[in-house]
Amino acid sequence: MGSISLKSVEKWFGDVQVIKGIDLDILDGELIIFVGPSGCGKSTLLRMISGLEETSRGQIMLDGNDVTHKVPSERELSMVFQSYALYPHMSVEDNVGFALKTAGAPKAEIEEKVNNAAEILKLDAYMDRRPKDLSGGQRQRVAIGRAIVRKPKGFLFDEPLSNLDASLRVDMRFEIARLHKALETTMVYVTHDQVEAMTLADRIVVLKDGLIMQVGSPRELYEKPDNVFVAQFIGSPK
Numbered sequence: 038m039g040s041i042s043l044k045s046v047e048k049w050f051g052d053v054q055v056i057k058g059i060d061l062d063i064l065d066g067e068l069i070i071f072v073g074p075s076g077c078g079k080s081t082l083l084r085m086i087s088g089l090e091e092t093s094r095g096q097i098m099l100d101g102n103d104v105t106h107k108v109p110s111e112r113e114l115s116m117v118f119q120s121y122a123l124y125p126h127m128s129v130e131d132n133v134g135f136a137l138k139t140a141g142a143p144k145a146e147i148e149e150k151v152n153n154a155a156e157i158l159k160l161d162a163y164m165d166r167r168p169k170d171l172s173g174g175q176r177q178r179v180a181i182g183r184a185i186v187r188k189p190k191g192f193l194f195d196e197p198l199s200n201l202d203a204s205l206r207v208d209m210r211f212e213i214a215r216l217h218k219a220l221e222t223t224m225v226y227v228t229h230d231q232v233e234a235m236t237l238a239d240r241i242v243v244l245k246d247g248l249i250m251q252v253g254s255p256r257e258l259y260e261k262p263d264n265v266f267v268a269q270f271i272g273s274p275k
């Protein structure tokens with residue numbers, strides 16, 4: 038279970054409105070991608086879903102429960118940060134298990150969950166290494182591992198691949214797709230990269246200036262863009 042509903046969600050920074058009334062139903066288990074130009078509000082919207090950013094108006098529901106005013110740790114959603122947010126002095130094993138340790142989980146449970154995440158992410162051989170001794174792709178997998186161990190109802194990704202080089206970015210795209218299949222969990226994914234969105238998403242949400250321009254499958258957006266902005270942004274022939 039991991040459906041997320043946004044109801045007339047708005048965000049104001051002082052008297053500047055950056056999210057202008059978003060209504061969206063994210064289905065349990067889907068990989069939905071927010072795409073749009075820099076500054077359109079993708080990160081702000083994702084941070085509101087995670088609870089890292091306060092919602093000015095409207096409601097955020099998780100599995101039918103209102104979580105609008107809950108802190109991140111009460112939302113059962115895991116934000117996957119970019120790989121540079123790893124703890125440099127900790128091993129892979131300790132990085133992945135950190136949230137469980139802080140929550141006071143028993144050692145055996147931590148070990149089991151960490152090993153399980155390592156297996157899914159193919160990190161078994163790197164457990165004793167420090168982040169600096171890993172490749173960019175491996176570091177990104179550790180960052181995802183830190184989220185997996187908490188068994189969230191949904192994963193939230195903010196441009197997780199943007200600091201990887203081009204070829205690695207393509208490899209990691211497959212990795213995210215494989216992970217989504219393996220975990221069968223809702224994923225909300227932010228990118229400004231149209232190709233990434235088109236290859237990964239079940240559905241794409243195109244944002245512009247804090248408003249939804251269109252929601253649909255990659256094919257729907259490509260074949261039937263609602264307006265010129267979507268057509269140009271997605272690169273469809275019309």
Ligand code: ADP
Nearest residue numbers: 050053055073074075076077078079080081082
């Ligand atoms: P994106 O992730 O799509 O690039 P953001 O969500 O980061 O866009 O930003 C959307 C808008 O909100 C931008 O105009 C940005 O300058 C503004 N903004 C973001 N965070 C803050 C903040 N803490 N205070 C004021 N304005 C902000």
Ligand code: MG
Nearest residue numbers: 079080081195
């Ligand atoms: Mg952003």
